[in-house]
Amino acid sequence: MPALPPDSQAPPAAFLPGLDELLAGAHVVSLPMRVKFRGILQREALLLRGPLGWGEFCPFPEYGDAEASRWLAAAVEAGWSGFPAPLRQSIPVNATVPAVPAGRVPEVLARFGRVDAVKVKVAEPGQDLADDTARVAAVREALPGAAIRVDANGGWDVPGAVTALTRLAAVGLEYAEQPVPDIAGLAEVRHRLRAAGVPVLVAADESVRKEDDPLKVARAGAADLIVVKVAPLGGVRRALDIVAQAGLPAVVSSALDTSVGIRAGLALAAALPELPYACGLGTVSLLAADVTPDSLVPDDGAIRLRDVNPAPELLAEYAAPPERRDWWLDRLRRVHAALAAAAAP
Template sequence: MNTPLPSLDEILLDAAVVTLPMRVKFRGILEREALIFRGPTGWGEFSPFPEYDDAESAAWLRGGLEAAWRGFPEPVRHRIPINATVPAVGPASVAAILERFGGATAVKVKVAERGQSVEDDVARVAEVRRLLPDAAVRVDANGGWDRDLAVDALTRLAEFTLEYAEQPVPDIAGLRMVREELRRRGVPVLIAADESVRKETDPLLVAREDAADLIIVKAAPLGGVRRAVDIVAQAGLPAVVSSALDTSVGIRAGVALAAALPELPYACGLGTVSLMDGDVTNTPLMPDGGYLLVRDVQVSDDLLARYAAPVDRTRWWMERLTRVHAMLAGQ
């Protein structure tokens, strides 16, 4: 941060931990936990997934503190195109999920779910394409395939005219190999890097290795809006802004990132509040007509109370915040 790190007491002065129910299982969870806090410039969110260690979580705290203690850059656009997100559900559930995304004309479909097959993925993508024949469809494997399976699966899925495939394999060398093999076969599927940007110590390595056609950027895992904007500029690749299954407070940071980028060639994955059955605001950041407006979020005390995390989970998050804040203070 370019501003002084606030003290732990300042952060805790107006902080709360919430547990929000999901409408469908997403990323293997049915509840999403988040710690939110208020600072001089608004609300910030600290919600790294529980399995992330303190070192990885530090960037998430930087991002939340930027929002609450510094604010966001001036926007260059005032509405953001949004993609719908379809979890790893059966075809019969796809229509109901798409209805919640307010007329989005781009759809991200989760694939490579543990315990499922490529046939399941094909059926899900086929249903999306049947329902939305003109939509821009992209798939996200979250690194769930090995190299050979990724090539075979994407060759099959290419018949549905994919916009791109996000993180088909877990490593950068694998991304480069899959990208090259698809090109060799004449399969017109672009490769996007997500985890290979936000989980690498060097988020620019994937660009230097020529392993992707575009990058996925998320404000919280990259340490805030300004750092993410800088990474996009240095990478020199088209960027898609996405979320990490945030509350509307965290989505606000993603919207600020999408609004600050000089170019925004793809619809953004910032509509995931639509997958939740609760939020911290009475006016959630949910897409309408395929867009999110750039606006601030007013947090509701009543909703903080309704979705307050159990005592043991609140304690866990406060202890985690304490450790990660000490780590930032020592850097």
């Protein structure tokens, strides 16, 4: 199983617009969130208008320029290359429950409408297994027939992950996403769960999108399935290539995007030959505002494929403060230079 070539992280030079063209169509927004997620209550994003549509550049502030370059490649693909032809027009999605107290679970779930699958955040810093158990149990009580998956974002060590997943398995888990930080740990957790007869599949997220070689996890036999996100992997086409080479079932998820970013996630889910799991693309429901009045949110457990056109009045209403706009435009300049250098012959 050959690794993707290092330069596949950058778009071909022919598809990288000049910096002035990107800046001319750039809008920086700051959207309030309904609940804290990843420790933030405001989601900032830089939107780019291209000839074929809108792209979203929103790597989290702590990400370095090299990692952020893949997010810009994805935004350029959306606006300047467009998406592959879809194989389906409706994408099943899961609800997402942040690390809220168990008593708030019904309130969070109510925003998603009908739900067939739920992703529950666990292993939150400052919380313990009792908090996780109560939250997952509250989801199961509210939705007796739903598929439940948990996401630890690498927050446990191997013994802690095995202990936690053994306990949480009592409510019935579809899979556990990134229970530990590293690939060797994922393989060990998977081995120990199997040896103990605990029926929880292991999914890799960060071990795919943050690795220099996203196929390492598949070669190591460290996961039963992979979670793929368009922006961190450098675009829809690169994500499709990774899934094909990995040879594992894939779940398409988002990175807390506006509807512009969710549109790219839907394009990936629509183009996959197989889509065995509900996708984590319903996260616009966690935002208290969006850049379009026709948000890409679930309806009857799915999102229909459609294009997104941000509304000028919403771009103006939620425009980031001048100092944050300058911060994002400076970041765009740096990351564009990195991509141009990588794409040069």
